[in-house]
Amino acid sequence: MSGAIEASHHELVVEPADSGARLDAYLARTLQIPRTLASTLCKESHVQVNGKAIAKSLKLKSGDKLSVDIPAQADPLEIRVVAVEDLKIIADDEDYVVIDKPVGVAAHPSPGWVGPTVVGALIAEGYNISTSGAAERQGIVHRLDVGTSGLMVVAKTERAYTALKRAFKERTPKKIYHAVVQGLPDPLQGTIDAPIGRHPGHDWKFAVLDGGRNSVTHYKVIEAFGRASLVEVHLETGRTHQIRVHFSAFGHPCAGDQTYGADPKLSAALGLTRQWLHAKRLGFEHPVTGQWVEYESQYPDDLHGALELLREGTY
Missing domain, CATH: 3.10.290.10 (RNA-binding S4 domain)
Structure with a gap:
């Protein structure tokens, strides 16, 4: 397609x-x-x-x-309609579907990406998705990185797409992430307020930069393990790689996130091949009724296993 x-x-x-x-x-x-x-x-x-x-x-x-x-042109981005076995349906509403996205799945096709996508997986499962927006981004109102797992909402109707797209632009949904970061953040609860822009030396990375876009991350430590800590994160803004960039700049990169400075020895000890970062809870106003709805997901096996190793101190 x-x-x-x-x-x-x-x-x-x-x-x-x-x-x-x-x-x-x-x-x-x-x-x-x-x-x-x-x-x-x-x-x-x-x-x-x-x-x-x-x-x-x-x-x-x-x-x-x-x-x-x-100018008119052929669109090289093709939606590959392929089912994703580990993609879970959390809620199936008349106007939207909430999914638990596994690692290794992109939200939608993009240049250079040949792997599975949320859009393609939902179409493969028979879902009718809103056709608003760019052709390859059907129904997508917000995104998660390929290497980040957790909750996403996808619009099934045009009215839902319009309402949800506006809501995410106005930052009214509640997006709660859990992350394991290296070391122990000080203070244990606080805010990282630092502008983020595209890394001057790497087109595929981002960094805290003067002149970057306003970016605000709120966090609190849930558990501390010595070499790492489990934190709950609330995003006030939604920049690309925001949590990863902010905690790296703060001196506490996400465990397993070697792109942003994580210790490869700790990553290997915890069996991590990606950043320990999960979109844990998602809340928003129903796009039609206006009623507040909220959803939660469980940690996937790789993140759960790494967390248990930290708790047991056996890594």
């Missing part, structure tokens, strides 16, 4: 909340297009900011006026 991108024209005005965002990242997020396409549009002068063609790395300011022309 794939879809072409039709020719379109867009006039945008940058809101205060997006001041400081890179042009290509802003376009990808706002227009729901792949970031590679956003970069190409800038490179080929299909984007003007305040009447001038601008490079993709421009940092936008509040009030900037953008004119964007997207």
Whole structure:
């Protein structure tokens, strides 16, 4: 299943909340297009900011006026309709489905990703998903990293997509994560408030940077094990890799997260091949009734096993 991108024209005005965002990242997020396409549009002068063609790395300011022309083109991103055995259905509502996403599954197709996706898995199971948004992102209103497991809500109807997309943009849903981080954070409960931007030396990494996007993470330690601690995390903002980047910058990277500085010896001792990070609870207003609903998931086997080793002190 794939879809072409039709020719379109867009006039945008940058809101205060997006001041400081890179042009290509802003376009990808706002227009729901792949970031590679956003970069190409800038490179080929299909984007003007305040009447001038601008490079993709421009940092936008509040009030900037953008004119964007997207030429018609075939969409190279194809939804592979493949069932995912470990993907669990937590709630199946008329307007949405809540899933427990296993590690190794992307939310939707993206350039370079050839593995399974949430969208493809749900279609394989016979679910009708909202067709709003970009063709390859059907029903997706928020995302989890490929290497992060846990709860996601996917819209099944157009009304649910519109309401949930707005809710996540306005940050009204409650997203609670559990993470095992190295060492013992001090204080035991606090807030990490540090801007995040794309890493200057690695296009696939992020970092705390002056001029990055406002990013706020609240946490509290649940259990301490000496070499590591189990923390509960509440995101006030939802930047890519936010928890991983913030705790790494704080000196306490997620166990197993060698991309962001985790100790490989501890990762091996705990049997971790990915970051110990799980989307534990998810709450939001029902997109139609407005009633608050909340869901919870259990740790998957790899994270549960690592946690038991920490509790037993046998790693």
